[in-house]
Amino acid sequence: MQIQEAIPEDAPAACIVLKRSIAELCEVDHRNDPFILAQWLGNKTHENFCSWVNQTDNSVLVAVEDQHVLAVGSVTDAGTIGLNYVSPDARFRGVSRALLRALEMRAAEKGNSRCNLTSTETARRFYLSNGYVENGSPVGGFGTTSGYPMTKALLGSIGKS
Template identity: 55%
Template sequence: MVIRDATPEDATAACEMLRASIIQLCVADHRGDPDILGRWLANKTPDNVATWADGQGRSLLVAVEEGAILAVGGLAHPGEITANYVSPQARFRGISAALLAELERRAMALGARDVALLSTETAHRFYLARGYADVGVPAGKFGTAASYPMSKTLATAP
């Protein structure tokens, strides 16, 4: 597996993987509600994903194996993780953890000392296990029951 910067040419495959991840793996969040899914998936289009890969104040990374995109991660520069989704077929292989570590390295390289993210219910324990802490009151996003504002300190001040 290789983690690399996404290109606009990755947009269609990355979009399909994002949508499959949300639909199949985030059931605890959307509860099969078509209205919630519709809102959550509305911006997951190939055109939008291509713009996320433009490097303009953001990074979009993909984990690729044998030509298939297994995970997609996003970072708003310098330190907000905006996405970390894994393909349903690649779940429990450590790919999300590897992608998260690479997003954190990228944030540190950009000067971030802390990273922030908004976790789904599905991923909340995953982030807690990797040193993230809740930093606010959970609130629903797209109509989900809870989205958890979280943060992690990457480096201490000199």
């Protein structure tokens, strides 16, 4: 498996990973509610993916194995992780952890001393086990009621925080 910069041509496979990850792995968050799923999945389009890839202040990375996209992640130049989704077929193989490390490295390269994110209930334990701490009251998003603001100090980085 390797982690690389996403390109617009990754959009079809990346969108499938995003949608499957949310629909199949995040049931505790969306509770199989069609309204919540529609809200959450609504922006996971080829056009939006390409716009995320082309944003100058955003890095989109994909984990790829045998030319198959296994996971999709993004981090802004300000150190905010916006995406970290893994295909259900690649869950528990270390793919999310490797992608998270790459996103954190990118944030540090951009001068950040911290990474921030909002975790789902599904991923909360994952982020806590990777050094993130909760940083505020839970918030909702896409119709869910459980989003956990989290932060992590990046070791060895010098920057703007």
